[in-house]
Amino acid sequence: MHVLPLITDSATLANLCARLARADFITVDTEFMRESTFWPQLCLIQVADVNEAAAIDPLAPGIDLQPLLDLLVANEDVLKVFHAGGQDIEIVHNLTGKTPHPLFDTQVAAMALGQGEQIGYSNLVDSWLGISIDKGARFTDWARRPLDARQIDYAIGDVTHLAAIFPKMLERLRKTGRGAWLDQEMERLADPRNYLNDPDEAWRRVKVPSRRPEVLGRLKAIARWREREAQGKDLPRGRIAKDETIADLAGNPPRRQADLAKVRGLSPGWATNEIGARLMAAVEGATPMDAEEVPPRDDRKPGLGRDGALVADLLKLLLKIRSRDIDVAPKLLARSDELEALAAGTRDGLPMLTGWRYDQFGRDAVDLVEGRLGFAVVGGRLKMTRQDDRVEEETA
Incomplete structure (x- = not known):
């Protein structure tokens, strides 16, 4: 494979993209x-097809x-291949408001091929190509210039190895008939809604023990305020206020701005400065959360009593057995x-009760819940047994 020197000018990049636009697939990393x-500050982009690679x-x-960017989001004829591409896709979405499409993620594909739920890139390369990756440049400062040859070689390897792995993985998927299993997962990864940073949804990432609507309403208002401050200042959320601080503010709201000086995690200056004033405005403007938006406690799933929890445990056991038998990651x-x-x-709206998931697992899961399926130990190995099969054995 021909590796180009580091591309730093528009003309060379445009020519590369024109060539890559004729490829069946390209591999992408950032x-x-x-x-x-x-x-995220984008510092380097690596792309490759079967003939050439470039950073x-x-x-x-x-x-x-x-x-x-046009090649990634507008060209529907070229498949874009990533490994664990969530953050790479997020960067493209931040730049364009769109996501790469069509796309393929080798980490997700590995789930269908029995390589676990989150196989790392170095392990993937080792298992498919027998190559051990030098991780020495993994934690480099990619924003510092100039980049040295070792850094660029390391980065280029992420797409050249992937270009060699993808055809092999695709052939394995075709032989096993599991390629269609991944269509839904790849479309989910490409959904732009996954990469939105909606301030109104920011509260969901903060854990609080209370389920009181007034507490959750304050949490939503304060988390929304923090998200907007962080985005506007381009600072990590924790640099504005840590999760535990805003959870404390939601549960124990200050009565006036001067009280912010006593809040753990905030500096005394917040008692008089403008950011403190904006925080107080968020607290004072909060309204109780609507009942339908209040999430259930993790240990109080709706409609799942003690017996239901036991049934759920049996379903999880069934999932382990089935995923073992067909050699696929349970999460898939x-x-x-x-x-x-x-x-x-x-019964409605569950992905496992539709399509290939129903054929491979969902049908058995329903049969277990409805009493038509059980478990047995055969030759020291736990297996599923159907009740009608056991009846035939007993009457034979």
Whole structure:
């Protein structure tokens, strides 16, 4: 594979993108920094097809990334291949408001091939290519210039290895008939809604023990305020206020701005400065959360009593057995909340009860809940047994 020198000018990038636009697939990776910012700072972009690979410097003065962005989000003829691409996709979404499409994630595909739920890139490369990756440049400062040859070689390897792995993985998926299993997962990854930073939803990432509507209403208002402050200042959320601080403010609201000087995690200056005033405005403007928005406690799932919890445990055991038997990651078949919903009597809207998931697991899960399926130890191995099979054996 031909590796181009680091691309720092618009003309070279445009020519590369024109060539890549004729490929069936390209592999994509990014290097970024976000330790001291809210928005990830894009520092390097790596792309490859089966013929050539290149690293692009987005920090190069005057470089126009538009041809590359068009290739990623507007060209539907080229498949974009990532590994654990969530953060890479987020960066593209931040730049364009769109996501790469169509896309393929090798970490998700590995789930369908029995390689676990979150196989790391180095382990993926080792298992498919027998190559051990030098991780020496993994924690480098990608924003510092100039980048040295070792850094660029390390970064380029992320897409050249992926370009070699993807065809092998695709062939394995075709042979096992599991390629169609991944369509829904890839479309979910490409959904732009996954990468929105909506201030009105920021409260969901903060844990508080209370389920009182007035406390949760304050939490939503304060989390919304923090999200807007962090985005506007391009600072990490924790640099504005830590989760435990805003949880404390929601449960024990200050009566006046001067009380902010006593809040753990806030500096005394908040008692008189403008950011403190904006925080107090958020607290004072909060309204109780609507009842339908209040989430249930984790240990009080709706409709899931003591017996339902036992049924959910049996479903989780069934999931382990089934995923072992077909050699697929359990998470690809069903999530824990789906199992709990099924145990509570829900049948509608569960992904595991549709399509290939129903054929591979959902049908058995329903049969277990409705008493048509049980467990048995056969030859020291736990297996599923159908009740009608046991009746035939007993009457034979």
